[in-house]
Amino acid sequence: METIHHSFIEALIFNEAKKGNYESGDSYHTVLTDEYFICSIADGLGSGPVARESSQVIPQILKEYHHETIDELMMRFNKLMVQKRGAAVAIFKVHFKNKTLEYSCVGNIRFYLYRKGTGEMIYPLPVMGYLSGRPQTLRTQLYTYVEDDLFLIHSDGVDLRNPKAMMRQAGTPERLYYDILRSIQTGDDATFIAGSLLK
Numbered sequence: 001m002e003t004i005h006h007s008f009i010e011a012l013i014f015n016e017a018k019k020g021n022y023e024s025g026d027s028y029h030t031v032l033t034d035e036y037f038i039c040s041i042a043d044g045l046g047s048g049p050v051a052r053e054s055s056q057v058i059p060q061i062l063k064e065y066h067h068e069t070i071d072e073l074m075m076r077f078n079k080l081m082v083q084k085r086g087a088a089v090a091i092f093k094v095h096f097k098n099k100t101l102e103y104s105c106v107g108n109i110r111f112y113l114y115r116k117g118t119g120e121m122i123y124p125l126p127v128m129g130y131l132s133g134r135p136q137t138l139r140t141q142l143y144t145y146v147e148d149d150l151f152l153i154h155s156d157g158v159d160l161r162n163p164k165a166m167m168r169q170a171g172t173p174e175r176l177y178y179d180i181l182r183s184i185q186t187g188d189d190a191t192f193i194a195g196s197l198l199k
Contacts, residue, residue, distance in 0.1 A: 008096045009037050011195030012177040018047050018189045025051025026155045026191040029059035031066040038066050040091035041109050041191050043155040054087040070102045070140050082133030089131050104140040106131050114150040114167040121164045149197045157190030
């Protein structure tokens with residue numbers, strides 16, 4: 001488990017390889033500055049080293065270009081997928097000053113934003129397919145958030161039957177993390193990040 005503690009954000013991260021594999025085909029990367037937080041998960045097609053080669057494009061790009069827009073980053077991810085297996089990729093960027101969250105996804109990675117104050121759940125629909133280097137249409141969406149909103153992002157190795165009920169009952173990222181950990185039975189690479197937007 002990796003944890004992030006900041007005055008604006010708190011998060012807990014789980015990443016595990018498929019049983020029998022030394023390397024996970026899932027990769028994630030986060031960037032935290034005083035102005036914004038970026039989080040991305042990539043699920044490389046297949047499993048093991050070949051899948052990891054594709055998913056490792058994400059940290060490679062974010063370490064250098066995290067100041068760019070979500071669309072620019074997704075296009076960079078896509079460009080580096082040429083002659084690789086390809087990957088499902090989701091990325092979001094939280095701007096603390098404006099209290100906004102930008103989100104884009106191509107493939108079967110899930111993202112949820114739960115508003116504890118109203119019980120509202122935001123679940124952006126992804127673009128189907130995966131990044132492969134071919135021309136790609138993006139659907140970047142912009143949301144506002146309020147203090148204590150919970151978020152959850154996970155790869156398809158995490159199978160949740162009722163994420164809204166789970167997030168409502170948990171209330172905090174730590175409890176949500178351990179509730180998911182107890183509930184998942186995965187035979188696949190699995191990654192999830194549970195967090196809270198604090199102010």
